[in-house]
Amino acid sequence: MQPVMTAQEIDTFLETDFPQLHIDGKTFTVVSVGPGAVTMQFTPNERHLRPGGTISGPSMFALADVAAYAAVLAHIGPVALAVTTNLNINFLRKPELAPMLCDCRLLKLGKRLAVIDALLYQSAPTEPLAHASATYSIPPR
Structure with a gap:
């Protein structure tokens, strides 16, 4: 699977089509795109913490979801209406x-x-x- 979008193109798409993602400052950045793969960085701030000084589960869930979306976009192009149909997460550490x-x-x-x-x-x-693990629904072209 060869990507059709670069890391910068995905970041730009997210900033223009989903500006609410970075309402309190940019926290999600696509680091790399490769065949069948994407790496995204999440830079948390105080609002992403839970008691005990750890990053909250919902923030980690959001990272998994946005990164999975970026992986789909990287390979199908800028399709805003590709949506999550399932996402399961196991917290390990x-x-x-x-x-x-x-x-x-x-x-x-x-x-x-x-x-x-x-x-x-x-x-x-x-x-x-x-x-x-995530499943995304891709709308008909």
Whole structure:
């Protein structure tokens, strides 16, 4: 699966079509795009914390969802109406208040559905903070 959008093109699309994503400052950035893959960085701030100084589960869920969406866009083009139909997440370790990465891999890209595997980590992919799987519905062209 070869990408049809670059990291910069996806970032620009998200900023123009989903400005609410960065309402309190830019927190999501596409780091890289490759065949069947996308890596996104999430730079949390105080509003993403829960008691105990850890990044909240909903913030990690959002990273997995936005990164999976970016992976789909990277391979089908700027389709605003591709939507999440399912996302499951397993929280594995406690994250610190520090940038977090999400590596997404397209497992299947069909005409109507895309299935994505996502791994969230801070220091190294070998020590994941969470693992998610997502399914996106792709609208007819």
